[in-house]
Amino acid sequence: MxxxxxxxxxxxxxxAGEEGTDAPVDGCYIGDLxxxxxxxxxxxxxxxxxxxxxxxxxxxxxTDVAGVVLAEDAALDxxxxxxxxxxxxxxxxxxxxxYETALxxxxxxxx
Amino acid sequence: MSMLHLHYDVPGDDFTRAGEASGDVKHKLxxxxxxxxxxxxxxxxxxxxxxNMVIHAGGGEATVDIDPDKVDIILQDHGPGIADVSKAMxxxxxxxxxxxxxxxxGAGMGLPNMxxxxxxxEIESVVGEGTTVHMVVNPGxx
Ligand SMILES: Nc1ncnc2c1ncn2[C@@H]1O[C@H](COP(=O)(O)OP(=O)(O)OP(=O)(O)O)[C@@H](O)[C@H]1O
Ligand SMILES: [Mg+2]
Numbered sequence: 215m216x217x218x219x220x221x222x223x224x225x226x227x228x229x230a231g232e233e234g235t236d237a238p239v240d241g242c243y244i245g246d247l248x249x250x251x252x253x254x255x256x257x258x259x260x261x262x263x264x265x266x267x268x269x270x271x272x273x274x275x276x277t278d279v280a281g282v283v284l285a286e287d288a289a290l291d292x293x294x295x296x297x298x299x300x301x302x303x304x305x306x307x308x309x310x311x312x313y314e315t316a317l318x319x320x321x322x323x324x325x
Numbered sequence: 326m327s328m329l330h331l332h333y334d335v336p337g338d339d340f341t342r343a344g345e346a347s348g349d350v351k352h353k354l355x356x357x358x359x360x361x362x363x364x365x366x367x368x369x370x371x372x373x374x375x376x377n378m379v380i381h382a383g384g385g386e387a388t389v390d391i392d393p394d395k396v397d398i399i400l401q402d403h404g405p406g407i408a409d410v411s412k413a414m415x416x417x418x419x420x421x422x423x424x425x426x427x428x429x430x431g432a433g434m435g436l437p438n439m440x441x442x443x444x445x446x447e448i449e450s451v452v453g454e455g456t457t458v459h460m461v462v463n464p465g466x467x
Contacts, residue, residue: 247430248428249432250432252369275344276344
């Protein structure tokens with residue numbers, strides 16, 4: 215399934231990086247500490263976080279995650295939006311918390 | 326001489342630009358057809374080192390030499406240096422200030438990540454003079 219399909223099914227809203235929304239998703243990683251995420255997130259993961267700054271986008275690019283979901287309406291700052299658009303890294307937002315978002319992802323990945 | 330010799334200035338205290346050097350190296354390795362695992366290891370190790378220079382040392386320089394069997398990375402800064410390198414290498418050890426922690430840094434995982442993802446990692450640091458980190462990634466190893 216692509217990140218775009220998953221986003222539609224989960225009700226996430228796209229904030230940036232439309233160009234990359236065809237990326238396939240086959241797993242999920244959750245975390246906010248960037249070096250932690252950098253070491254553990256795998257390519258093809260959807261990354262759930264509340265960290266919407268430019269460094270998070272850099273981490274998303276370096277790890278080749280399929281996309282970023284900012285839970286609990288966490289903000290994506292201007293610099294981060296610009297970087298995500300430039301690099302084609304899809305960033306979505308949703309009001310649910312990380313746990314609820316993860317349950318939705320699991321429903322999609324296992325369904 | 327290496328096949329490709331690259332040099333980057335890493336500006337201090339500019340979080341919006343940190344990641345440019347490692348991003349560029351990643352891009353070049355991809356174009357040259359390096360295996361994804363080696364590219365990932367180089368990108369992570371170099372980004373951690375780049376960010377450390379920005380956060381802890383007021384910026385620095387990165388020199389990268391790319392060969393088919395080896396990517397050689399030297400990160401050099403003239404920051405405060407590291408008093409106790411073995412302590413700094415411990416997972417979880419961090420002196421990152423609060424403003425940097427609120428950006429998602431300060432897990433104390435950067436140096437351990439660099440060690441984990443490279444085949445060679447050496448730190449030379451003199452308090453008051455600066456820090457040099459030398460890393461090598463051999464594609465196909467680890
Ligand atoms: N280039 C450097 N100059 C001076 N001190 C450094 C440098 N790199 C690392 N350090 C010191 O070593 C500590 C550990 O570094 P490390 O990268 O492991 O963690 P961190 O940068 O604090 O947090 P994280 O990398 O998880 O975001 C730092 O907190 C800092 O005290
Ligand atoms: Mg660090």
